Amino acid sequence: MPEGDAVRRLATTLTDVFGGQSCQMSSPQGRFASSAALLDGWVMERVEAHGKHMFIGFVPPELSQGGSADIDHWIHIHLGLYGTWRFSGDETLRDHGHGVVERLAPEPERPGPEGAHKAERWNPGGHHEGGAWNPPEPIGQVRLRILTPYAVGDLSGPNRCEVISDVERQVALAKLGPDPLIPGARDDQEATEQFVQAVRSRKRAIGELMMDQSIVAGVGNIYRADILFLAGLSPMRTGNRIAASRVADLWRLTCDIMNRGLAAGRLDTMDPQEAPAEEIPGDAEASRWYVYHRTGRPCLRCGTPVAEKPMQGRRLFWCPSCQR
Numbered sequence: 001m002p003e004g005d006a007v008r009r010l011a012t013t014l015t016d017v018f019g020g021q022s023c024q025m026s027s028p029q030g031r032f033a034s035s036a037a038l039l040d041g042w043v044m045e046r047v048e049a050h051g052k053h054m055f056i057g058f059v060p061p062e063l064s065q066g067g068s069a070d071i072d073h074w075i076h077i078h079l080g081l082y083g084t085w086r087f088s089g090d091e092t093l094r095d096h097g098h099g100v101v102e103r104l105a106p107e108p109e110r111p112g113p114e115g116a117h118k119a120e121r122w123n124p125g126g127h128h129e130g131g132a133w134n135p136p137e138p139i140g141q142v143r144l145r146i147l148t149p150y151a152v153g154d155l156s157g158p159n160r161c162e163v164i165s166d167v168e169r170q171v172a173l174a175k176l177g178p179d180p181l182i183p184g185a186r187d188d189q190e191a192t193e194q195f196v197q198a199v200r201s202r203k204r205a206i207g208e209l210m211m212d213q214s215i216v217a218g219v220g221n222i223y224r225a226d227i228l229f230l231a232g233l234s235p236m237r238t239g240n241r242i243a244a245s246r247v248a249d250l251w252r253l254t255c256d257i258m259n260r261g262l263a264a265g266r267l268d269t270m271d272p273q274e275a276p277a278e279e280i281p282g283d284a285e286a287s288r289w290y291v292y293h294r295t296g297r298p299c300l301r302c303g304t305p306v307a308e309k310p311m312q313g314r315r316l317f318w319c320p321s322c323q324r
Contacts (some may be wrong), residue, residue: 004218
């Protein structure tokens, strides 16, 4: 499942490629047909991301204000385990004022039981006929197709894809914890206190709480493992047994590590200064992650074999010595 940084990059790509344009909307699969018909020809006014949720706002062309118009029709998307965006475009796409479009979500280490996949693909495609670019045919079960004269975006397999009002969007956001990737979140006192209170008021393991989207939005299994390692916290320690100051530090660390991944364009948690100078045979992940997916391999700091066990149906990784 894509983590928050991948969803935020997707939001940026959608803005770059389709923002401010009148879009043809369709549902080749048919499951989103009535909603697509409602928004067909409307302008993509704004795209917002919060954690693993994306909200794409549309307005009628006559109401568009360059991204600042009031919006009451949003497409609420949650990719879940299998959702994927596929983008294709005219080779002259950049000549039409669009930004960088080849933002690819981080590629997981290998397919596995956690539903690892790419959330975004850029495939130059289509063909020119009579001077006009024609988009490629949909591949697979495409729930939503967004089309302009120069590009097409196909959404397949999402967990959620529905049109909601702005009131419904606010309700959905209210159910989510603070997002570490919102600009300024690291030093936002309200966000910090919200996170501290949510963690400290629960008797559940911090390894569970870090994956609870109502506690902190956007953290997935990779970030959970390595952030707790860097914080020196056992994933089995309960939230109510962690000092408020340590929870506040955990919030700031989460913001730092996730923003590093966002800037890098791939989900790497490793500080380049700590990365092994040379690749370790049989341990390629050692240059990307501290403990995630490194079961039985020596901890990069103390040499203790990295441990693994299931926690709420997900694979949990930690160092028994560094995270007593």
